[in-house]
Amino acid sequence: MKKLLVMVKRRLFIIVIVLQLLFLAVMAGLNYVVEEFGDVIYLETEPYDPRDVFYGDYVNLNYTVENIHPSYWFGSEKVKRNKVINVLLKPDERGLYVVKAASDKSLEPQGKEVVIRARYLYKDHQNVRHVTYGINRYYIEEGTGENFNTINENMVVTIALSPWGQKKILKVEKMD
Template identity: 50%
Template sequence: MNRIFFYVVIGLQVLFLVGMSISFYLMDDFGEVIRLETAQVDPPDIFYGDYVRLQYEQERIEPEYWFGSKDMDRNEKIYVLLIPDDKGIYHVKAASDRKLAEHDDGIVVTAKYQYKDWNGNHRVSYGMNRYYIEENTGEQYGDMSQRYIVQAVVAPWGQKKIVSLEPIEE
């Protein structure tokens, strides 16, 4: 009996890992590509390898787009409706702690609530704040004033990943 239980547990773990791997690659086929604009970029950290820490303009939700509860707890799941502009960059159209209806042009993305700032803006995190880059290429991302367009894929099951990072030519 213990032996069967052991093999079932091992089999479920393997199945879970295979499922995670497959879902990561299926995102490219079934996911929707969105473009987000960064607010600022931090330089890479020598302890974590070469990565860029990103913050997005879309992580600041103005009060007129907030349709959720007044009192939110940190890391509570929220839904954000993003609509593309004429350049293809997605912007916040609505946000709530209740599930939002899909929109023809836009996409509903899940985020985690962070806090309400002194201007009344709601701050959220999409969970795509690190973009790992090739080793020893971090110096090109070290300029804090440079802004980027992030191309990300959002799968129908809610998983998100960054595909590319392009500097904005100003």
């Protein structure tokens, strides 16, 4: 009986170790799967000057699609802060994605449109709703921060969107 209990504990221990390793492999692999199978979109940023000595070299990105004007809002009037909402984006004539609609309900994309999840922040005095996509910080190679002087320039950010909602910044470059 004691021998059987030791065998069961040993097998359970091995199963737990294997599951942990499998979990780590899946987490690492998901990052690469987003790039391979996700939709690639291009978003325009607004000028912003980040300065923070504690975080190293990074670019803080403020997207134009984070401001949802009243004509694009099709959701409830009272939305709580940090609620997950859906934003329907469509490409414009330059190939950059702009807001077509936003709601706290589901939205259906057609053609090249995509739905991206965002967190609702607030509504300002002009009824513009502000959201965040959770991809506002892009870390760059140490010492290259001066190449990303975003004070007076708009930039284009290439983003991969997975079918399950994960987002990843692929590239940040100055707008032509």
